[in-house]
Amino acid sequence: MEYKNLENVPGRDEKPWELEKRMETHFRHAKSRYPAMNIEPMAYERERLTGKGMTAEDRALRKQWLLDQRLAPHEPPNSVVALETMNLPVNPIKRAFRMPMDATFRALAPVLGQANATGLRGIVPNVLKVSAVILGVFYYAKYAEHNWESLRGWHVYSSKPRQLYGREVPVRDHNDFANQGFKERKVLLGGKTSFNSDVVI
DSSP, X not given: OOOSSGGGSTTSSOOHHHHHHHHHHHHHTTTOSSOOOOOSTXXXXXXXXXXXXXXXXXXXXXXXXXXXXXXXXXXXXXXXXXXXXXXXXXXXXXXXXXXXXXXXHHHHHHHXXXXXXXXXXXXXXXXXXXXXXXXXXXXXXXXXXXXXXXXXXXXXXXXXXXXXXXXXXXXXXXXXXXXXXXXXXXXXXXXXXXXXXXXXX
């Protein structure tokens, strides 16, 4: 909102304590100009007992309000068969993925208890997924290491051994660097390194 006249800007001349009070009210009303409206009929006991008491219409309205606060059988949806109880549409792919765990914990619910089965139903699949990812990365890093035979795989580096004073420093050849396992090969031994080279390794 643009104010053509700066005199009309709200809070322009207010004191610090007035600004603090205004902001406190602002956040108490959930950033609204007006306070939140309570739709509960006769929420306080004093209202229900004042004067002649509640009329038949007031009692019916109050009763309807209390009945509306009762949860449906599927609320809150925290059971193992929550989706079946709620009758929500689930796509076939997701239903197929959920089927093994649903069947497992539905069978274990009488043994573990409904609350424990519900908690484990949410925890165990996620733990298995994370474990599969960690094991897959570990397997790929260990058995698919980059070498001279392929451009695929991860480059795995290790730190150099600690050199202490007085110990002999190992001498390296010029072809030790970026070796990538070429010197430890089990094939192509005693052959030329290239078509145009007479050097035999």
